[in-house]
Each structure stands twice: as structure tokens, then as C-alpha cells.
Amino acid sequence: MDFKNFQMPYSINPQYTKKAAYFSMEFAIDQSLKIYSGGLGFLAGSHMRSAYNLKQDLVGIGILWKFGYYDQARNHDQTLQPTWTKKIYSYLQDTGIKFQIDIHSAPVWVKVWYLDPEVFHTAPMFFLSTDVPENDHISKTICHRLYDANESTKLAQYILLGKGGAKMLDMMNFSREVYHLNEAHGLPAAFYLLRKYGGDLDQVKEKLVFTTHTPEEAGNEKHSFEMCYNMSYFSGFSKEEVKALEGGDDPNMFNHSLCALHMARIANGVSELHGHVSRAMWGKYEGICEIKSITNAQEFKYWADKPLYDAKDENDDTLFDFRKKHLKKRLFKTVADQCGKLFDPKVFTIVWARRFAGYKRADLLLADKERFLRLLNHPKYPVQIIWAGKPYPMDYAAISTFNTLVEESKYQKNMAVLTGYELALSKLLKQGSDLWLNNPRVPREASGTSGMTAAMNGSVNLSTDDGWIPEFAQHGANAFVVPKADYQNMSVYDQDNYDLEKLYEILEQEILPMYYEKPDQWRKLTQKAMDDVKVKFGSDRMAAEYYTLIYQ
The missing domain is CATH 3.40.50.2000 (Glycogen Phosphorylase B;)
Structure with missing residues (x-):
């Protein structure tokens, strides 16, 4: 050449x-x-x-x-x-x-x-x-x-x-x-x-x-x-x-x-x-x-799991559930390899994965330690949680957050922190999660696109109401959203506490009971998210x- x-090496539209x-x-x-x-x-x-x-x-x-x-x-x-x-x-x-x-x-x-x-x-x-x-x-x-x-x-x-x-x-x-x-x-x-x-x-x-x-x-x-x-x-x-x-x-x-x-x-x-x-x-x-x-x-063809969409489009619930479990098993091999933990594909799996930055609040759930441990050790609704992401190598506060999560994970058999958050691991995490947790301080996330590709892989968003979420989310129908408060007149401390309380409320009272007790309703919600994200939030x-x- x-x-x-x-x-241009191809003919132009x-x-x-x-x-x-x-x-x-x-x-x-x-x-x-x-x-x-x-x-x-x-x-x-x-x-x-x-x-x-x-x-x-x-x-x-x-x-x-x-x-x-x-x-x-x-x-x-x-x-x-x-x-x-x-x-x-x-x-x-x-x-x-x-x-x-x-x-x-x-x-x-x-x-x-x-x-x-x-x-x-x-x-x-x-x-x-x-x-x-x-x-x-x-x-x-x-x-x-x-x-x-x-x-x-x-x-x-x-x-x-x-x-x-x-x-x-x-x-x-x-x-x-x-x-x-x-x-x-x-x-x-x-x-x-x-x-x-x-x-x-x-x-x-x-x-x-x-x-x-x-x-x-x-x-x-x-x-x-x-x-x-x-x-x-x-x-x-x-x-x-x-x-x-x-x-x-x-x-x-x-x-x-x-x-x-x-x-x-x-x-x-x-x-x-x-x-x-x-x-x-x-x-x-x-x-x-x-x-x-x-x-x-985000580009649909690259990110979306085609067999999962096929099962949804054919209304084959058994195949859909089987495929999702298969994707979870695939992710859990990486968890076992990196962390020596055996996660269960039948257990509700939450993932927080993106760049580690202060306003994204990777460790927000841990701010109430007692409640966090209750969530991890719930006798009726078991939970597994995975974190991944790259802090900027000179952002010592973000690195400290990452290391704090690693330290805590040593004591919890159902909590893992993975390294190597790049395209391949990102895809695995989106395919293998049931819930994609996104809790930045409003209004600091300009867009945030990780939740789009999560939805393309049958992972439901739980998010603060920031970035692209207001254009997509219908609470309880295709996602779960922390209701906006008067953040402008709140201190950072009060904002964090408010969001933390709401996240736990939604998790404990809405999400976990639906996943474990109303699987058909959960599947319907997941599939609506898959439909709603496909065109409007596809990069074409x-x-x-x-x-x-x-x-x-």
C-alpha cells in the first residue's frame, strides 16, 4: 500500500x-x-x-x-x-x-x-x-x-x-x-x-x-x-x-x-x-x-453473548438459564485460578469492575461492615461478590482501596478481587455476573459504559442515577436505581451514607428476593434489559x- x-481501503457508505x-x-x-x-x-x-x-x-x-x-x-x-x-x-x-x-x-x-x-x-x-x-x-x-x-x-x-x-x-x-x-x-x-x-x-x-x-x-x-x-x-x-x-x-x-x-x-x-x-x-x-x-x-457484535440472545429470542427459558450458568462457570474458573476460591454458579453474583477512582467508590458497600458481612453470610439468599479494575499506578488512594478489598477478601470465601481488568476479563465478568454494581457519586460520571455491555450479557444494573442510566433504567423493570436525593445540598459524607443505605435496601428487599423466589420475574427483567440496551446503546x-x- x-x-x-x-x-480508504473500502468503499464508503x-x-x-x-x-x-x-x-x-x-x-x-x-x-x-x-x-x-x-x-x-x-x-x-x-x-x-x-x-x-x-x-x-x-x-x-x-x-x-x-x-x-x-x-x-x-x-x-x-x-x-x-x-x-x-x-x-x-x-x-x-x-x-x-x-x-x-x-x-x-x-x-x-x-x-x-x-x-x-x-x-x-x-x-x-x-x-x-x-x-x-x-x-x-x-x-x-x-x-x-x-x-x-x-x-x-x-x-x-x-x-x-x-x-x-x-x-x-x-x-x-x-x-x-x-x-x-x-x-x-x-x-x-x-x-x-x-x-x-x-x-x-x-x-x-x-x-x-x-x-x-x-x-x-x-x-x-x-x-x-x-x-x-x-x-x-x-x-x-x-x-x-x-x-x-x-x-x-x-x-x-x-x-x-x-x-x-x-x-x-x-x-x-x-x-x-x-x-x-x-x-x-x-x-x-x-x-x-x-x-x-x-x-458500545459495539453490540463485539460485546453481546449471541447464544444468550438466541435463547431469549426463541423464548427458550431452560436454554437461557443454562447458558447464563455456563457463562458464570467460565468466569469462576478465573476466580479459582487467581484467588483459590470455588464460586457456585447457582449463587447470586455481584460484580463491581471498572477503573478504580475515588468518586466511583469501589468500597462503598464495605462502609457498613456489619451489614456487608450480613449480606455475605445471608442464610436464605447467598451472595458472591467480585471486584476488578486498574487504579492509576500513581493514585495511591485508589491503590489503597484496591489493597483494602484484597485484604478483606482473604477472610471471606465468597469475595474475590481479580487483577488484569482488560477487554478479556471485562467480557468474562459481564457474562458471569448476575448484577453489575455501579455506584459513582452523582453527577460525577459523565457516561459510564460498563453497565451497557453488562446488560448485553444478561447482567442487571444496580446503579446510582448518573451518566447514561437516566436514559435507560426503569427501576424494577430493566434495572435498579438509587433514587436521586438533593445531592447539591448534601455533604460528601451525607451523600455516601444516603446512597449506601439505599443500595442495601434495594439489594435486601427487592433484588435478592426476586432472584431467589421469583426466577421468572428476574429472567424477564434481565431480558428486557437485553432488549432495551441493544439498539439505543449500541455504538452503530x-x-x-x-x-x-x-x-x-
Whole structure:
């Protein structure tokens, strides 16, 4: 293939001819391609699969992380140990394209790798690497670790993604009408385009669209303005020009999301609730673009268990129940392997699995220890609980939460904490759970998509009313939801206590009696969730909406 004059490798669906490039720090495409950390990557991976399904004129641009995010191992006492292993991918093609970009006022070589659409059924994808012999050691390490803890390395990664990705398209003579930033990491692409168009912001706005995933201002990335400037983030524009574009009120900090909202033609939040929260949050700034809502979704074909859907569609309850038990047994082999515990497929199984972050409250159920032990040792309604997820390797509070759960699990035969939460384990957990527990502090979860893929595998959601849940959940009919309180006027302590009380109430009084005493009703609820999630929260719908609502 001639990458210097790249052409889309499949014929384009006439509905999706707008030429788009999708920039993301991470993509969860396949278990073997470890270039993702969590939800943002899972979402981007599903988007790339749906772009392929719909034959859209879209390419994905990311970074080839040499060590990935990290590999989750254990210390001798079972606690968390992050390890970094060099990754090798024989199925990526060397494009032969190499070029230089300025990072920290010095030229850095960038090499481009290609993932053919037929390998994993995705849009064509390009991955950038600085790990080449021509670079010095520091430049090589830019693409080593996803979300590196070092601030200047992290900024260099954003520059590589944005400026490197935009320049790559020029090197390939591959013109794009839309530059889609999935989160603000790729924002240097906007400054690259601004330089290319001689400072004409209108020309940049014509091309730039932005998806924000963060529902609170403090969570949006801000870095030292001086450092960003010294790192060559702004493609040579003066400090005054950049500050005028960004429109922030802190002269010492650069707010990436705010600048993206000023430079993009249109932006979107990732659920109806998040769109509403974002408009309220950013509305105080003048001159920002319109913020719409496109609810996140996951690709049905990749995630859903087909035999389970077949049994449901054929109204074969016996086969449906048999398949679900089979999926539970499969997961429990991993539990036995990792933890030396033998779980029972007849027992109600709860899973909490996602990125470990403070607001997601992994250990909320344990806040009332007495009640937690009562739940685990209930004589009439037995329960098994599994946790999994990767804390950020430098987030010591989250690691401590993980290790606290590990420590508690040593004393409970029906409680397990698994390591290696990536695509493969995620799928196993969704297939093998009866209940998917999701209890973030409202309104801090922009979307949260793990519950969608759980529902696609016959696992029922129990959730606080945040992110995508208000658009999906009908309490007692397809999910269970903690009723919203007046969270804005509650302290964090009161909010946690309220949610904890409601979670236990729903579990003890509604969920467990239904599962054990009314299995037909439970099956009906599970199957309604499977029906309700399939189209509305399948990423083909989402990828189509990006074209109709944002790109066009």
C-alpha cells in the first residue's frame, strides 16, 4: 500500500462521506493490543468498530504505547503491583512514514504504524511512535507509558497525538474535513491547523469538533501555561495570542478543555445528563461553541453473548438459564485460578469492575461492615461478590482501596478481587455476573459504559442515577436505581451514607428476593434489559449520530 497517497481501503457508505479523523489517547480494540487504560479507550474501540460496520470515511489516530498503561500483577501478599512489559505487535504494518515535529523547541522524529481494517474489523487506524533510533532517550520515552505521571512527558504525549497526528495526515496527502478530538488531549492539532491556515481561526473551526468526557471543571486538565509554551504546545503562537484564544481567567494555567471549546465549531457531552451539566458548567465563558449530547455506546457484535440472545429470542427459558450458568462457570474458573476460591454458579453474583477512582467508590458497600458481612453470610439468599479494575499506578488512594478489598477478601470465601481488568476479563465478568454494581457519586460520571455491555450479557444494573442510566433504567423493570436525593445540598459524607443505605435496601428487599423466589420475574427483567440496551446503546447508533449531529 502506498501510504504517501493513502486511500480508504473500502468503499464508503454514501451516508457517511464526510472525511473524518478521530484523535484519541487510547483505543481498546483487542485484548492483544494493549494501548488503553479504561472507559475512554473502551468507548473509542467501539467507535472504531462501528465506523467499520457502517463503512464511514473515518480513520483513527492514536499512539503506539510501548509499555501500554501497565500490567496488573500482585506482590507476594496479593496486593497490587504495577509492572511494565515491552509490547510487540507483529500485525501492525510499518507505513515507512517518518517525520519530525517540534517538542520542547527540539525536533523529534515520529514513526507511523498502521492497523489494517480487516485485522480487527475497525476503521483504518494509525499509531504514532517516537521510539526510534534517531531520537535521544528522553524523546523515545514520550510514547512509553500511557498517561505518564511526569507532567512534561504527558504534555509531550498530547503534542505527539495532536500535532503529530495532524502532520501525519499532511504527509500522507490524506485530506480530512473533520478533526474529531476525543477529549482535549489532541488539542495541539488545533494549533497545528491554525499555523497551517495562517492564523485564520474560522478555517480551524470549520474542521474541529470536540467531545468532552469530564462533568466537573476541576477534573478537566489544566497545566502550567509557561510549561505548555516552553514545550512547543502552541506551534509558535505567542503567549498573548494563545491566552486570547483560551479565554481562561487564570494567567498561570492553561485549560485544555476551555481552549478546545473556543477553537471547535461544535462540541458534545457523552450523555443527555452530561450535556446538560457541561452547558451549565462552561456557560459562564463567552464565545464557546455549542455543546450537544451524544450518549456513549458500545459495539453490540463485539460485546453481546449471541447464544444468550438466541435463547431469549426463541423464548427458550431452560436454554437461557443454562447458558447464563455456563457463562458464570467460565468466569469462576478465573476466580479459582487467581484467588483459590470455588464460586457456585447457582449463587447470586455481584460484580463491581471498572477503573478504580475515588468518586466511583469501589468500597462503598464495605462502609457498613456489619451489614456487608450480613449480606455475605445471608442464610436464605447467598451472595458472591467480585471486584476488578486498574487504579492509576500513581493514585495511591485508589491503590489503597484496591489493597483494602484484597485484604478483606482473604477472610471471606465468597469475595474475590481479580487483577488484569482488560477487554478479556471485562467480557468474562459481564457474562458471569448476575448484577453489575455501579455506584459513582452523582453527577460525577459523565457516561459510564460498563453497565451497557453488562446488560448485553444478561447482567442487571444496580446503579446510582448518573451518566447514561437516566436514559435507560426503569427501576424494577430493566434495572435498579438509587433514587436521586438533593445531592447539591448534601455533604460528601451525607451523600455516601444516603446512597449506601439505599443500595442495601434495594439489594435486601427487592433484588435478592426476586432472584431467589421469583426466577421468572428476574429472567424477564434481565431480558428486557437485553432488549432495551441493544439498539439505543449500541455504538452503530452513536457513530451514525456523530455524522448527523456533529460532523455534517
